[in-house]
Amino acid sequence: MKSIDRTEALKLLNKQRTDEVVVPVYQAATTWRSISTSHLDYTFTGAMGQGSSHALGLALGRPDKKIIILDGDGSLLMNLGSLVTIGNINPSNLVHCVCINGTYETNGSIQIPNHQNISFSKIAKAAGYKEILVIDDIHSWEKTIPELLTTNKLTFIELHVHPGNNQLQDNFKELYSTEQRNQFIRTLIKT
């Protein structure tokens, strides 16, 4: 399968994003932080795999806001049951984008188990997500972004990205900062 550069993909998303809440995890969070200057970025997920659950809480609490999670395949494997929880609730304002690179990139780029065969999109469909997309080229991604920002369906995207292209140092102290979380809350209240 083809794949795209994650940084390029996230830059395109940032270009079109307005006041949506974005919940990036791990490497996507580090990259996203280098691109976005918004105070509506929620990076305070703490433990691996928990991003999708934080995003569900945000989606439930603010049904008027679009919530976009930039998950990872290694992360989602740690909290695979959250797909069933989310599918059961069916929040129409949640877009679940999983950056698939077949590795635990933060932990030394070791491959995830059974990475050649696993289909997250099929699992998400079975779990109850309403719209499923598989994207592996940058032009399709660019064309899809406006749809993601406006859809009223619980959406799952398998976004295939190059493995091991991380050039940035993780800064978990900043990503999980309580002070910045409080800033996020103050910003969210105003929007």
Next chain:
Amino acid sequence: MSNLTGRTIIEALEYAGIEYVLSVPDITTSENVLKPLMEVSPIKVIQVCKEDEGISIAAGLYATNKKSVVLIQHTGLLDSINCLRAVSMEIQNPTVLLVGLLRHEPGIQPKDSSRYGIQIITPILDSMNVPYSYIEKNGDEQKISKIIENCYKKCKPHVILIGGEPT
């Protein structure tokens, strides 16, 4: 000693402004807390597949100014220690956990239980500096709304250990 009642636990949650209960079924509280919550209470129940999901959903809800509690069994608390460490303690989220002690002997403090899984609960919470309370008998429910209020005021977790099956 008369038992806790599910009705007064639910009333305490409603009084404290709880809008969501995030739960994996717990045998101690299923019949008289979780089922009435799902059937008659205005509080919304979100069934999660694993207990740590509840802690994280609660954090997301808190960021939107919504109050919730996590209703689980002590086995699920043990499974969620890393999430409690990171999401509740390090990032400082007001996580309120109602934790049923599976097959706990009445009148015995958890640390004195003959069951290993229950004995270790409060030492683990002590080592993590996570505050906890123990409720077992009728009237103890009155502590719940104050605990929730303090939790949200201080942005800290609190574990409420439920030692007996509410009637």
